[in-house]
Amino acid sequence: MKYTLKINKKMVSFELLQQGDAYEITLDEKEYHAELIRIDSNLYSLIVNGSTYTIAIQKEGKRIDLFFKGDLFSYEIPSVRDKGGTENTSGIDKISAPMPGRVVKILKSIGDIVSEGEGVVVVEAMKMESELKTTIDGKITGISVKEGDTVDLGAHILTVESQDKK
């Protein structure tokens, strides 16, 4: 899939292919095999062609701040509806548990139409309830849990699929 992104006010283009947990990325006619793993709330380990790099990432609204070797790289996440610039994404939002917890309430049913930013499920973890939201417009196509279930970190909860005709 081809992407164009404006990082630090400069346009960059790349191609990306997902292979399981890893990605094949083509940038400036060079190929990179890469994987990104979260270490703690803001720190990530990026493995590129066998070398590891530590990167700090913070999302602030639509802006992503990425910090590497002392420099800050900022970009806006292009909206799904934003046809200019980006040929987006898989069109699938697989929502999973951000931490081990309990499903308190499922707010939608299969077949419901949801829009970006809408809450779909409430989970409780560490005595705090939080609402998980979809990041795309689409239809609920799968729910893997029921209310009251306990979920492990990373467990699949719900899938939203974009209804755009490709």
Added chain:
Amino acid sequence: MYKKILIANRGEIAVRIIRAAKELGIKTVAVYSDADKNSLHVNLADEAFNIGKPLPSESYLVGKRIISVAKKAKCDGIHPGYGFLAENAEFAEECEKNKIDFIGPSPEAIKSMGDKITSREIAKEAKVPLVPGTAGEVKDSEALEIARGIGYPLMIKATAGGGGKGMRLVEKESEFENSLRMAKSEAKSAFNNDAVFIERFIQEPRHIEIQILGDKKGNVVHLFERECSIQRRHQKVVEEAPSPGVSEKTRIKMGEIAVKLAKKVSYSGAGTVEFIMDQKENFYFLEMNTRVQVEHPITEMITGIDIVQEMIKVSYGHELSIKQEDISIKGHAIECRVCAEDPDNNFLPTPGTVIYAKSPQGPGVRDDSSLFNGYEVTTFYDPMLSKLIVWSENREGAIKRMSRALSEYVVLGVKTNLGFLVRLMNDKDFISGKLDTGFIEKHKKLLKIPKDNSNIATIASAIILHSGIGVDNLKRDPRFTPWKYIARGSSVSRNSMF
């Protein structure tokens, strides 16, 4: 010893002074503007009082209000830090009138050393070397003869000058008459005053300064030099001690001269005598700073002397606890000023909110900072976030340690100069130690983010973007623990910021 002192400052220096006072068993009072309510110095002090609006002229510069807080809180001393009221002789006098000690030199010492012309005269009397030149206006008829005496290259400067107007560099005698005419006419149109003076031009100057400490009993010692030649916008950004360009002979000479000058004005407290030095170690007096200096920690690291605590003790009337012969240099220290600014955009400040900050740790690392998650970089105050200081046994070790420590630093939310500082620490010219105040100008490539680093950032961005769900939900490997992360570090080639 003092019972309670007020710290008339903010940011990292307020934190530094509070720490020193606490270690001396002194209670502390912080003052803060509306913009600093959530600051670290407010949090760390025993008491804190609001003194007004964010603009310094409506809070930190209002001496009267600060003194009335000090009286209300029953403080017996006020530490001014640096900047704001630190070199304000009237404020020091006001403190005395209200029977509160101003922790710094006497108002007379501030007055005489604070004024450029007076301090130059005092320096001349004390036989401190000055940049050869005419202190005042030169007459046209004598100018060429005077220029010959000073030697080339030289500078012609407008007496009313500033901002480079009415200023001319003259390389050789044949250019002199013409340059003089142009400088004068420029000065005339810029300042309506065509008076100029002549001064020797110091090529590739280094900024070298001597830290001194004096007590109220007439004892003055020096704590050797700091090199502060790495500057941007005429402000220091990296300092080190000792200087790689100062020989032992020059070091002793400079130290003795600084002590002589301080004694001349009965100086007490911490002070800094600044010199400009050429590459052949000829040095000339620039000015004296009658306060604690931003870069004081590097001197503390190489001498083992707590300058802020000494300031407080001598102000109370204690004799200096150290004699000159007891002070020696151990190892090498470097300080980097971590600032919210964009090196690739003329080092302009980058106001905003620090969303996430993580400071480096490990052997020999000190971070004098007032940074926390949520810290606001405002346009009211200096954009300095922290002073990262390292110590090692020698310069080479200190540079490597600084590079290591800098690459552990994480600041999200605002652009900083961290990347530039990392590149500087790895620059062969910096490592070689041949420094001058024009260093950054001559090494502009250090201001740019290297392509390899942008590529890594782009690859990470690509993955984040493709996961389509932003960062919050990015997959975390449930089997993943920091232990595995550390272990993997040793099994694959490692290039991280840690």
